[in-house]
Amino acid sequence: MLKDLNKDQQSLVRLMSDISEKSFYAGWMMGLEFDLWRIVHGSDRQYGHYFVSQTEIDELKNLSMRCGCWIRFDDEMEETAIDLESWSKLIQQSEGTVNR
Numbered sequence: 894m895l896k897d898l899n900k901d902q903q904s905l906v907r908l909m910s911d912i913s914e915k916s917f918y919a920g921w922m923m924g925l926e927f928d929l930w931r932i933v934h935g936s937d938r939q940y941g942h943y944f945v946s947q948t949e950i951d952e953l954k955n956l957s958m959r960c961g962c963w964i965r966f967d968d969e970m971e972e973t974a975i976d977l978e979s980w981s982k983l984i985q986q987s988e989g990t991v992n993r
Contacts, residue, residue, distance in 0.1 A: 894971045898964075902974045905956040906964050912949060916941030921966045927987055929953060930963060930980075 895906060909929055913922045922928075922941070929945075932938055933953050938945045957963055962974040965983075975983065 894973075898972060898974055899960070901956055901960045902962065902964065905953070905960060905962075906972050908949065908952055908956065909964055912940065912943065912945060916943040916945075918942075926963060926965045927984070930984060933957075 895903060898906065909925060910920050912929065913919055913925050916922065928936075928940060932940060932945050933950055938950070957977070960974065962976050963980040965973050965975050965980075967973070
């Protein structure tokens with residue numbers, strides 16, 4: 894939940910949510926965390942109705958590195974900080990690159 898996050902993590906949530914609002918007029922578009930991660934790592938910067946700027950990408954990277962995490966949202970836990978090692982595993986699973 895947002896109240897459980899530190900200042901940098903909350904800043905990361907706000908930036909991710911702002912991009913979602915600019916792109917889809919939604920506070921947190923389903924799959925936002927995966928889409929922004931891909932954009933940060935070189936995917937097409939067009940996201941919905943919006944083109945994610947290099948400044949925003951740099952800030953996402955900076956905040957993520959300062960926090961040592963990425964933010965994931967679900968209906969039960971809401972905004973949750975996931976350490977980068979665990980997040981990397983989730984990304985690999987979502988892309989079908991991890992053997993089960």
